[in-house]
Ligand code: ADP
């Protein structure tokens with residue numbers, strides 16, 4: 286039987302350099318078997334190969350890098366992104382910009398991955414990573430135009446990245462974990478380029494305190510899980526009212542009615558009601574405070590009224606028993622992951638117990654870490670040792686919402702930062718800035734090494750790379766030198782964004798570094814070149830390392846591609862001229 290059949294759909298290979306007709310190109314791309322074309326791809330698929338594929342990919346990736354470049358550094362601008370349903374995001378955060386841009390082109394998506402990897406690994410330096418990756422590709426394209434093979438460029442780039450990592454280890458500044466001031470400085474640097482930079486002092490202090498509080502030392506290693514810092518935000522008041530709580534805020538109101546068992550009339554003598562409890566002994570229960578329902582439908586027919594009463598009493602007593610167990614353990618606050626029966630609620634209320642029902646599982650875990658309470662499944666097994674502690678548990682009105690504040694925990698391993706400020710978009714961006722600050726503090730606690738910022742490390746790395754390249758034979762040397770130039774794009778961009786002349790800046794920086802001024806960089810505050818160590822602009826070594834590593838990986842990955850085969854319904858097959866998300870450009874072409 287003849288399996289190979291007629292007509293391979295039209296594979297279009299654009300030839301930039303040749304003048305071949307479409308027919309000729311088609312004939313070349315369709316393998317012929319005894320005069321019969323062989324079907325390989327589904328109809329409607331498209332394919333581009335060789336330099337054309339590479340060129341299109343490099344261009345798409347560069348467009349992405351160009352988009353975020355103007356956001357780099359303290360004088361970088363923000364982007365306003367509107368999604369398909371009209372929701373607005375205003376940010377200068379590299380990852381958020383790329384996430385929200387809803388990028389379609391596969392090579393451009395690799396750049397989005399760079400930002401994601403950077404954010405997941407170290408939490409900061411996303412824009413830096415994308416800018417370096419874009420620049421590495423731009424320089425690579427120049428080399429390809431000079432007939433350097435992509436594999437040579439890749440080899441050179443890899444050699445350069447290895448050297449850079451060694452140099453970084455060499456120039457890094459070790460710091461003491463106990464040096465809180467320096468940690469604040471690192472947090473301040475990451476906040477400098479954000480909308481909250483006016484309150485960077487407060488945010489840096491909060492970030493350092495929060496991370497120090499949740500850090501746990503085990504076998505000489507410090508574990509810091511950023512998820513243990515809860516961030517709550519609510520429009521209203523000002524950014525300066527943002528605070529750190531030794532406890533948590535649960536976005537739920539109390540189920541209890543606010544009665545106090547010892548009150549005479551309406552006057553509360555102990556100042557503690559079931560909506561505000563001092564010296565809170567907290568029970569965390571993850572089963573329902575209700576009578577268990579049968580798993581199957583059942584009907585009980587009661588014909589005798591006395592039996593009816595007995596039945597009701599039984600239910601009543603079972604709920605009372607449950608509540609009594611909780612009270613016997615000494616709890617005056619109950620957070621329940623499931624429902625609470627109205628009758629049980631009534632009994633708890635009578636004893637002035639603060640209750641919240643239908644809690645989220647993650648909030649229960651956070652409460653357990655913050656208060657030291659154990660999450661109890663069988664209410665009948667609850668013991669005093671299972672209870673946690675907080676100075677106060679209170680329901681408060683925040684704007685138009687009621688929230689439960691759990692404060693004054695002793696040595697909590699989960700804390701909460703409560704962000705206040707102007708509008709919704711403003712506090713969303715404040716949250717992203719705080720996330721970056723928390724991450725950089727975590728980075729320096731885990732790896733106590735920093736470098737000065739302002740482009741100083743990149744210029745030094747470029748200088749040493751050029752020296753190293755001189756000792757490398759072959760065309761790889763050109764790739765290593767290109768890598769050096771790509772790194773210099775960071776100080777150049779910082780200068781450009783600050784309105785300085787990039788050429789003058791880079792020439793002066795190179796000179797300073799040649800003269801041994803290791804930390805000479807672009808000081809945005811003074812709009813001059815300064816010693817960035819003296820200017821107290823520090824970044825975690827991990828952030829710079831990761832940015833260079835992620836950028837190199839992305840660039841080499843794109844450079845290795847020489848064939849793009851896209852199925853008929855893939856985003857690659859968007860007709861020429863279709864929107865790319867970037868006005869006036871079409872990376873598919
Ligand atoms: P990223 O997403 O890469 O972290 P940022 O917008 O946060 O991008 O900018 C980080 C860059 O800004 C780093 O190169 C850092 O050294 C630089 N930077 C931060 N503060 C200053 C400052 N005061 N002077 C000069 N450069 C600074």
Ligand code: MG
Nearest residue numbers: 409410475721
């Ligand atoms: Mg940053």
